[in-house]
Structure formats: C-alpha cells, structure tokens
Amino acid sequence: MTELLSVDKVSVRYGELEAVRGVSLSLAAGETLGLVGESGCGKSSLGRAILCLEPVAAGRIAFNGYDVTTLKGAALKQFRRQAQMVFQDPFGSLNPRMSVGSAIEEVLFVHHIGTNRAARRERVAALFEDVGLKTDWLNRYPHEFSGGQRQRIGIARALSLEPKLLVADEPVSALDVSVQADIIQLLKRLQRERGLSYLFIGHDLAVVRDMSDRIAVMYKGEIVETGTSDQICDEPRHPYTQKLLSAVPDIDKALA
Ligand SMILES: Nc1ncnc2c1ncn2[C@@H]1O[C@H](COP(=O)(O)OP(=O)(O)OP(=O)(O)O)[C@@H](O)[C@H]1O
Ligand SMILES: [Mg+2]
Structure with a gap:
C-alpha cells in the first residue's frame, strides 16, 4: 500500500499547553487508522493539525510526499480538496439558513467544480x-433532518470535493446505537468504492475496532501504542491501553 499521510514528530500548542507532543503516525491509501484516548488527550487537535486547520508548533506532515504544514493560498485550497473533516455534530457546521443542497453547491462553487449551476x-x-438521502430533500434546511441524516449530509459535504483522506472526529458518538451502525456501514462502503483513507477518532473501542485496520492509542498528547486493531484490543502492551480496555465493560459482548 502506498503511504498517503505521514506525520512526523508533530506538536500542537495552545499558549503554554502542549496538546499534541511529538506525535508520529502514517496512513496508507485505503486504510483506516483509529485514534483513541481519553477526553482532552489531544485527538481533535491532532486531527485538525493534519487538515491544516491548526498550526503545528513543531514537526512535519506530509501528504502524498509533500509537506503541508506551510501551505498557503491556492496550494492550501488545493490541499483542502484532498483532505476533509467529518464532525461529530454536523449541525454545528451546517448553515441553519441555507438549504442543505445549496450549502454543498456553494462548496463546489468555491472550488470551481462544475461548469454551471x-x-x-x-x-x-x-x-x-x-x-x-432522497434528492427531494435537497431544498430542506438542517433542522428538518434527524441526527443520522445530518451526519449523512456532513459526509456528503466532506465528499463533495472528492478527497482522498477523511478525518472523522467522533462521527457517530452523538448518534443512537442503531443509527451508528448505519453510518459505520456507509463509511465502510464509501471507503471501498472510493479508495478513501480514514483517520477515525473515537472513544468507543468496539466501534473503533470494527472500523479500523490499525489503532493508535493517545495519552496526554502522545501516542503510546500503535498496532493492528486485534493487537491493540487483544494484546494491549501499554498500561494505559490496558486501562482503556478494562474500562469497556463488556467488550466481547459489544463486539459479538
Ligand atoms: N482552541 C483551543 N484553545 C486552547 N486549548 C485548547 C483548544 N482546543 C483544545 N484545547 C485543549 O487541548 C487539549 C486537547 O484537546 P482536544 O480537543 O484535542 O482533545 P480530545 O482528545 O479531542 O478530547 P475529546 O475526546 O473530549 O474530544 C485539552 O486540554 C483542551 O482543553
Ligand atoms: Mg475531540
């Protein structure tokens, strides 16, 4: 597999706070890397840094072999087409006063995709x-949709620029369990059909395991362990991973 993303000793700072500390990871084309760890350990900060939504204080992020941490202007816009975010709550990122169809159309317009309206x-x-989603719904507004439907809209918008990488930051955490399964299946199918790579951020290990080829475990800004999903869940090495797993009450049942 070809390497799509390579993160090398990246740090993210908010003033005095070093939220991400010298993190390295890689992601191949078509692969899913799960990212787990307790609240506040730096998962979202790392995800945003990878998408150049957060400046890095140190380190290098290479996408298709090119450093993206210093991109500006047209080059940054070009990168945006290739790497997109799926948020936990797409409602917060959807304009309430714009129909969902128009919102996605606008994304295409801004990126000069499509010759006319x-x-x-x-x-x-x-x-x-x-x-x-039904095309009849294109003229509806965000509040007219359920949580699961809104997440589908968020996914559609993220895919509208035909990216290679999606950073999915807790994309199912706010959804009912039955709806979670539908969204997971959708993400898997889209990955198969489009050869997408995912950085899948989550806190539910059963979900992350089901979704991911490999899992990276983050603790206090650092990645303490990376392995295949089975290795991480069945033979965790780092004490923190063991603790994280033991905090899942019935992981075997959850995975059955
Ligand atoms: N914009 C910001 N300004 C200042 N501090 C921030 C900012 N964003 C995050 N932080 C802090 O950085 C640390 C890492 O936050 P981050 O949101 O990356 O963690 P997380 O692992 O995604 O947590 P969660 O599981 O709750 O989403 C936390 O201490 C958080 O308070
Ligand atoms: Mg987060």
Whole structure:
C-alpha cells in the first residue's frame, strides 16, 4: 500500500499547553487508522493539525510526499480538496439558513467544480443519493433532518470535493446505537468504492475496532501504542491501553 499521510514528530500548542507532543503516525491509501484516548488527550487537535486547520508548533506532515504544514493560498485550497473533516455534530457546521443542497453547491462553487449551476446541482443530487438521502430533500434546511441524516449530509459535504483522506472526529458518538451502525456501514462502503483513507477518532473501542485496520492509542498528547486493531484490543502492551480496555465493560459482548 502506498503511504498517503505521514506525520512526523508533530506538536500542537495552545499558549503554554502542549496538546499534541511529538506525535508520529502514517496512513496508507485505503486504510483506516483509529485514534483513541481519553477526553482532552489531544485527538481533535491532532486531527485538525493534519487538515491544516491548526498550526503545528513543531514537526512535519506530509501528504502524498509533500509537506503541508506551510501551505498557503491556492496550494492550501488545493490541499483542502484532498483532505476533509467529518464532525461529530454536523449541525454545528451546517448553515441553519441555507438549504442543505445549496450549502454543498456553494462548496463546489468555491472550488470551481462544475461548469454551471445545473451541473453543480446534478453533482450534489448524485452525492445525496450515494449517501442514502432522497434528492427531494435537497431544498430542506438542517433542522428538518434527524441526527443520522445530518451526519449523512456532513459526509456528503466532506465528499463533495472528492478527497482522498477523511478525518472523522467522533462521527457517530452523538448518534443512537442503531443509527451508528448505519453510518459505520456507509463509511465502510464509501471507503471501498472510493479508495478513501480514514483517520477515525473515537472513544468507543468496539466501534473503533470494527472500523479500523490499525489503532493508535493517545495519552496526554502522545501516542503510546500503535498496532493492528486485534493487537491493540487483544494484546494491549501499554498500561494505559490496558486501562482503556478494562474500562469497556463488556467488550466481547459489544463486539459479538
Ligand atoms: N482552541 C483551543 N484553545 C486552547 N486549548 C485548547 C483548544 N482546543 C483544545 N484545547 C485543549 O487541548 C487539549 C486537547 O484537546 P482536544 O480537543 O484535542 O482533545 P480530545 O482528545 O479531542 O478530547 P475529546 O475526546 O473530549 O474530544 C485539552 O486540554 C483542551 O482543553
Ligand atoms: Mg475531540
């Protein structure tokens, strides 16, 4: 597998606080790397840094072999097309006063995709269908959708620029369990069909295991252990990973 993303000794600082401390990881094309760890350990900060939404205080992030930490202007915009975020709560990132169809159309417009409005509309409609939404709903507003539907909209928007990488930051954590399963299945299918790479951030180890090829365990800003999902869940080495696993009450039952 070709390496898509390579993070090398990256740190993220908020003033005095070093939220991410010298983290290194890599992600191959078509692969899913799960990222777990307790609240506040730096998962989202790392995810945002990878998407250049947060400046890095140190280290290098290479995407397709090119350092992206210093990108600006047109080059940064070009990178945005290739790496996108799926948020835990897409509602917070959807404009409440814009129909969901228009919101995605605008993303395409900004990136000069589609020759005219009709072409963009058609593209958004196709995306909508691909994520399991009815095209009749394109003119509706965010508040008219359920949590699961909104997450599908968030996914459609993230995919609208045909990225190679999605950073999914707790994409199912706010959803009911039955809806979680649907969104996980959707993400898996889209990955298969489009050859996407995922950085999948989560706190539910059963979900992260199910989703990921490999898992990285983060603790206080550092990655303390990385391995295949089975290794991390069945033979955890680091005491913190063991603690994290023992905090899951019925992991075998949850995975059955
Ligand atoms: N914009 C910010 N300004 C200042 N401090 C921040 C900012 N964002 C995060 N932090 C702090 O950085 C640390 C890491 O936060 P981060 O959100 O990356 O953790 P997380 O692992 O994603 O947590 P959670 O599981 O709760 O989402 C925390 O101490 C947090 O309070
Ligand atoms: Mg977070």
